[in-house]
Amino acid sequence: xxxxxxxxxxxxxxxxxxxxxxxxxxxxxxxxxxxxxxxxxxxxxxxxxxxxxxxxxxxxxxxxxxxxxxxxxxxx
Amino acid sequence: xxxxxxxxxxxxxxxxxxxxxxxxxxxxxxxxxxxxxxxxxxxxxxxxxxxxxxxxxxxxxxxxxxxxxxxxxxxxxxxxxxxxxxxxxxxxxxxxxxxxxxxxxxxxxxxxxxxxxxxxxxxxxxxxxxxxxxxxxxxxxxx
Numbered sequence: 001x002x003x004x005x006x007x008x009x010x011x012x013x014x015x016x017x018x019x020x021x022x023x024x025x026x027x028x029x030x031x032x033x034x035x036x037x038x039x040x041x042x043x044x045x046x047x048x049x050x051x052x053x054x055x056x057x058x059x060x061x062x063x064x065x066x067x068x069x070x071x072x073x074x075x076x
Numbered sequence: 077x078x079x080x081x082x083x084x085x086x087x088x089x090x091x092x093x094x095x096x097x098x099x100x101x102x103x104x105x106x107x108x109x110x111x112x113x114x115x116x117x118x119x120x121x122x123x124x125x126x127x128x129x130x131x132x133x134x135x136x137x138x139x140x141x142x143x144x145x146x147x148x149x150x151x152x153x154x155x156x157x158x159x160x161x162x163x164x165x166x167x168x169x170x171x172x173x174x175x176x177x178x179x180x181x182x183x184x185x186x187x188x189x190x191x192x193x194x195x196x197x198x199x200x201x202x203x204x205x206x207x208x209x210x211x212x213x214x215x216x217x218x219x
Contacts, residue, residue, distance in 0.1 A: 075200025
C-alpha cells in the first residue's frame with residue numbers, strides 16, 4: 001500500500017524535504033511511519049494527522065492515506 | 077458563515093461592514109469582534125516580519141468545524157473568520173473573528189471561544205524574521 005507523508009513548518013526544514021511516499025506491505029501505526037521516515041529519531045514535541053484530521057500515535061494506516069507530521073500550532 | 081484564509085493584507089473593519097451588508101438590518105443586536113495584529117516584538121527581540129504557514133485542506137476544514145460548532149452552541153446569527161498566511165508585517169491584521177447574535181453574551185462568548193480553539197487546534201505556524209536570522213514560534217501565549 002502507498003501512503004503520502006507531509007511535513008510542515010520547522011519540521012519540514014529539519015527533514016530537508018516537503019514529504020515522502022512510502023510503500024508498505026501492511027498497516028502500521030503512526031509511530032512506525034515516523035520511525036521509517038526519520039530513521040528512528042525520537043518523537044519529541046510533534047503532532048500527527050491522518051487524512052487531514054488529528055490522529056493518535058497508535059492509529060493504523062490504510063492504503064492511500066495522507067499522513068502529516070508537524071510541530072505544535074501557533075496561529076491566531 | 078464565511079471562513080477564508082487570505083494570502084494578501086486586508087482591512088478587518090472594511091471586511092466587517094462589507095459582510096454585514098448581506099445581513100438583514102435589525103436582525104442582530106450584538107456584534108463582537110476580535111482582531112489579532114502582528115506585534116513588532118516577541119520574547120525580548122524586535123521582529124521585522126513574520127511568515128505564516130498552514131496545512132491547505134486541513135486548516136480550512138478545522139475552521140469550518142469550529143465555526144459551525146460556535147454557531148450551533150451559542151445560537152449565533154452569523155460568523156466571519158479570516159486568517160492571513162504568507163508574509164505579514166508589524167501592524168498587519170492576522171486574524172479576524174466577528175460574531176453576530178441577538179444579545180451580547182452569545183457573541184462575546186463565541187468570539188472568545190473561536191479564538192482560543194483556533195489558536196490551540198488550527199494548523200497554522202509562524203516564523204519570525206528578526207534583525208539577524210529567523211526563528212519558528214514554538215508556542216502561543218496563554219489567553
